[in-house]
Amino acid sequence: MKKYLFVVCLITTPVLWAQPAFLDTEDVAGGFTGPISVTHAGDGSDRLFVTQQGGQIKVVDGGVHLPTAFLDISSSITSGGERGLLGLAFHPNYASNGYFYVNYTDLNGDTVIERYSVSAGDPNIADPASGLIILTFAQPFGAHNGGDLNFGPLDGYLYISSGDGSGDPMASQDLDSLLGKMLRIDVDGDDFPGDTQRNYAIPPDNPYVGVTGADEVWVSGLRNPWRFSFDRVTGDLFIGDVGEDTWEEFNHVAATSNGGENFGWPCFEGGDFSGVGGCDINGPNELPFAALEHDQPGSNYCTAVGGYRYRGVEYGGLTGWYLFTDWCDGDFFAARQTTQGWEVHNMGELIGGFAVTSMGEDEAGELYAVAWSGLLKITGPTSAPDDVIFLTGFESP
Numbered sequence: 001m002k003k004y005l006f007v008v009c010l011i012t013t014p015v016l017w018a019q020p021a022f023l024d025t026e027d028v029a030g031g032f033t034g035p036i037s038v039t040h041a042g043d044g045s046d047r048l049f050v051t052q053q054g055g056q057i058k059v060v061d062g063g064v065h066l067p068t069a070f071l072d073i074s075s076s077i078t079s080g081g082e083r084g085l086l087g088l089a090f091h092p093n094y095a096s097n098g099y100f101y102v103n104y105t106d107l108n109g110d111t112v113i114e115r116y117s118v119s120a121g122d123p124n125i126a127d128p129a130s131g132l133i134i135l136t137f138a139q140p141f142g143a144h145n146g147g148d149l150n151f152g153p154l155d156g157y158l159y160i161s162s163g164d165g166s167g168d169p170m171a172s173q174d175l176d177s178l179l180g181k182m183l184r185i186d187v188d189g190d191d192f193p194g195d196t197q198r199n200y201a202i203p204p205d206n207p208y209v210g211v212t213g214a215d216e217v218w219v220s221g222l223r224n225p226w227r228f229s230f231d232r233v234t235g236d237l238f239i240g241d242v243g244e245d246t247w248e249e250f251n252h253v254a255a256t257s258n259g260g261e262n263f264g265w266p267c268f269e270g271g272d273f274s275g276v277g278g279c280d281i282n283g284p285n286e287l288p289f290a291a292l293e294h295d296q297p298g299s300n301y302c303t304a305v306g307g308y309r310y311r312g313v314e315y316g317g318l319t320g321w322y323l324f325t326d327w328c329d330g331d332f333f334a335a336r337q338t339t340q341g342w343e344v345h346n347m348g349e350l351i352g353g354f355a356v357t358s359m360g361e362d363e364a365g366e367l368y369a370v371a372w373s374g375l376l377k378i379t380g381p382t383s384a385p386d387d388v389i390f391l392t393g394f395e396s397p
């Protein structure tokens, strides 16, 4: 297991705050109710799909927010707080098979991953009767449900982020529990033909196949990985993990990884040992490459919102930078991997605190922020990355 040697901490340089931020936003569409994610179908249509926590998927086509929902599952979900329709991902072959996958809290309060299909007659309307349960798992309480879904760009497997469930946080360390993990499944197979509630196959190279632990687990030790993403070019995995009292974490799993990383929760938060019963101070703790400290003066960090590594074409100055934010604070950050470790910069507040629930990509790799006020496109410099002016910097201690 690779250990990262660099833990970052914020170095504030307030005199630089007068400099202009190079990140900005453009309004794309409004009129959403509780929007919590945005993605695309990869079908060449250039449409954006915004999920609403209450159970609707809305289509934005050419900047127009279509009034009729693509899918509305509000009658079959529990919504509110950290529950609801939480994630959406389109099958890599969506253009030919019409499959997409949602992650939601069902009427019992449990997590469901379900597949739906686009309707036969209208690309902007899904077939509400097409649901097929892929995977379910119990949630002991209403919080820390994770909820994101993405297909790996290189392996085509579906990855699912799951929180610790806010019951026993040691679930994150229990390899037989699906809680507090990144899960990795093959939705094109079915290893459980006699089970109508499990319709997926186990990738044979998952790290716990044939040994102690749930076969679905890819990495462990996460608290509440609300949002994660892949670098569409390299396949690197980025996980924003919502912290408890001290650190908001942004974790990285290199595309070359064989899985099995343990990000430490609840034995560690960031690099801090918790002393929770059963924990070993010498136990595994894959450190975040960036972490926001709650008591940083002038900040209001409290909920990591994992972002994306920019691979679009319009803003060359952002190429290769991983952009992310914090729900409560509203500052955006840019990080990149260098030969000396990770370099992280505060880019300033773009939209406001308690506003941005998620980020997402369109088909071209341009980035968006999903805010209560609407969908915004993130813009930046078209210049080379090294020409960028930063507001504040991080450095490795």
Ligand SMILES: [Ca+2]
Pocket (backbone or CB within 6 Å): 190, 191, 192, 193, 194, 195, 196, 197, 198, 199, 200
């Ligand atoms: Ca089955």
Ligand SMILES: [Ca+2]
Pocket (backbone or CB within 6 Å): 221, 249, 263, 264, 265, 268, 269, 270, 286, 287, 288
């Ligand atoms: Ca951690």
